[in-house]
Amino acid sequence: MTEAINAETLSATHILEYPYTRSVGPVIGRFLAGLRDRRIEGVRTAGGRVLVPPVEYDPRTGEPLSEFVEVGQAGVVSTWAWVAAPRRNHPLDRPFAWALIRLDGADTALLHTVDAGDESKMATGMRVRVRWRESTAGEIHDIACFEPEAS
Amino acid sequence: MREVAIVSFAQAPSVRRETERNEVEMLTPVIAEAIERSAISRKEIGFTISGSSDYLAGQPFSFVTALDAVGAWPPIRESHVEMDGAWALYEAWVRLQIGDVDSALVYAFGKSSPGDLGEVLALQLDPYYLAPLWPDPVSLAALQARALLESTGYTERDMAEVAARSRRDAQSNPNAQVASDFSVDDLLAEPYLVSPLRKHDCPPVSDSAAAVVLAAGDLARRVCERPAWVRGIDHRIDPHYPGVRNLAESPSAALAAREAGVGDAPVDVAEVHAPFSHQELILRDALGLDGRTAINPSGGALAANPVMAAGLIRIGEAARRIMEGNARRAVAHATSGPCLQQNLVCVLEGD
Incomplete structure (x- = not known):
């Protein structure tokens, strides 16, 4: 009986879109423009911490931030997660790691991917280096991924 | 602070995929049960608020549609949060502090099954640094x-x-x-x-709905043997x-x-x-x-x-x-x- 009811359930594909246009502003805009030029910039707080990626306001104090600092293109993995089966929208189409990466000169960590090939190559504290996308466009995807730094 | 208590609670059993009923049809019996258990009549409820997300329902202003489950008459004072219903309960608690109404209905609903939560919840992330990576x-x-x-x-x-x-x-x-x-x-x-x-x-992927009735002071004591x-x-x-x-x-x-x-x-x-x-x-x-x-x-x-x-x-x-x-x-x-x-x-x- 239940089978019969289910078989008659109507269904239809529904495509949902939220086609908003956003402006990125003076801080995020500068970071993204830096990526286009293969440069990674953070912002320094009054307390001296360098936030990467930069934000317009200090998350601790709410003070507006505007002092930009270029940081390194390599850094340290502070935590990671191994994706054995990437989802269709993930940045890499082969097994990869998500990682929080504290770039040299930064006090906070950037979320991105590490193309390590195998989970056994991943460890907290390992050093990774940015791999730029062939052609950059001023977006987070200009960083294709990170890769383990040759030791 | 004005004393406010939970005087009734109802929920639909959580299921992996509710195919037969839409959100209104899931909510209607849950809201009816919560109101009936509260022993406060529907027309006496002073404030109504819900928590839900358009991104789950796949249509803008889906919470307005859900109001059909509350009923079209009498007119109500109503609000909504695009958050878990717990935050709707917080707003109802604040509303009851004002003192001009003595009861509130709080409900929440979520049908996760029609979409892909892995993608839907990535859309709650900041749209510049995080969401484009679809974590x-x-x-x-x-x-x-x-x-x-x-x-x-x-x-x-x-x-x-x-x-x-x-x-x-x-x-x-x-x-x-x-x-x-x-x-x-x-x-x-x-x-x-x-x-x-x-x-x-x-966690499992779940479809369900829930409702709570809040009452203040003497009303809570009158309608509920052991108010929370x-x-x-x-x-x-x-x-x-x-x-x-x-x-x-x-x-x-x-x-x-x-x-x-x-x-x-x-x-x-x-x-x-x-x-x-x-x-x-x-x-x-x-x-x-x-x-x-x-x-x-x-x-x-x-x-x-x-x-x-x-x-x-x-x-x-x-x-x-x-x-x-x-x-x-x-x-x-x-x-x-x-x-x-x-x-x-x-x-x-x-x-």
């Missing part, structure tokens, strides 16, 4: 789990024990979705989903970007717990909204709960996790234990955002 909730939780495992003494076995206990307790909850007696060793033998998380560390009084309620938020905070702890949950007065007296039962097993470990510490408190006797979000309703259900489950006379002091918690970013804590007491 799904399991991946973000896995980053948090490893941060916890590597900076504390907690182990994957501790996580599996949370999952096994939750699903074992869920066997006595007719509204739970995943209820079974798993052995911890068997769970640990399973492969990783997104390491260090295994399937059992993650809201003695403290507070919600706090941590920075959104996961790389700017220590994911192994939850300062906002700890602050909300302190402001709500969790530690002022022993807690008989706590219903914490921990969709991932390791998050219960973080929350136990943040809320200061120890072995004297029964944690998630309902099975919690690991047994049923209807997005947008699971937090309100934690409050309802905690209140139910007081209303049924099985607890004197209870704590309920709800979370929102990636990696326990935002947290609400509510302390409930019987007379």
Whole structure:
């Protein structure tokens, strides 16, 4: 009986879109423009911490931030997660790691991917280096991924 | 503060896929049951508020459609939050403090099954740095789990024990979705989903709805034998970007717990909204709960996790234990955002 009811359930594909246009502003805009030029910039707080990626306001104090600092293109993995089966929208189409990466000169960590090939190559504290996308466009995807730094 | 109590709670059983009924059809009997149990007539309810997400329903202003479940007459004073229903309950509690109305209906609904939660929940992330990478909730939780495992003494076995206990307790909850007696060793033998998380560390995909009726002072005493009084309620938020905070702890949950007065007296039962097993470990510490408190006797979000309703259900489950006379002091918690970013804590007491 239940089978019969289910078989008659109507269904239809529904495509949902939220086609908003956003402006990125003076801080995020500068970071993204830096990526286009293969440069990674953070912002320094009054307390001296360098936030990467930069934000317009200090998350601790709410003070507006505007002092930009270029940081390194390599850094340290502070935590990671191994994706054995990437989802269709993930940045890499082969097994990869998500990682929080504290770039040299930064006090906070950037979320991105590490193309390590195998989970056994991943460890907290390992050093990774940015791999730029062939052609950059001023977006987070200009960083294709990170890769383990040759030791 | 004006005394406000939960006087009734109702929920739909959580299911993996509700194919036959839309949101209004799921809500209608739940709201009717909550109002009937409250012994307050529908036309006397002073304020109505819901929590839900258009991104789940796949249509703008879906909460307006859901109002059909409340009824078209008489006209009502109504509000909505694009959040878990626990935050709708907070707004209702604030509304009752004004003093001109004495009761409120709070409801929440979430049908997660029509879409893909891994993609839908990525859309709650900041649209410049995070969302374009599509980090799904399991991946973000896995980053948090490893941060916890590597900076504390907690182990994957501790996580599996949370999952096994939750699903074992869920066997006595007719509204739970995943209820079974798993052995911890068997769970640990399973492969990783997104390491260090295994399937059992993650919540099920659930469709459900829930409703709570609040009443103030004398009205609560008149309609309910054992009202669950809201003695403290507070919600706090941590920075959104996961790389700017220590994911192994939850300062906002700890602050909300302190402001709500969790530690002022022993807690008989706590219903914490921990969709991932390791998050219960973080929350136990943040809320200061120890072995004297029964944690998630309902099975919690690991047994049923209807997005947008699971937090309100934690409050309802905690209140139910007081209303049924099985607890004197209870704590309920709800979370929102990636990696326990935002947290609400509510302390409930019987007379």
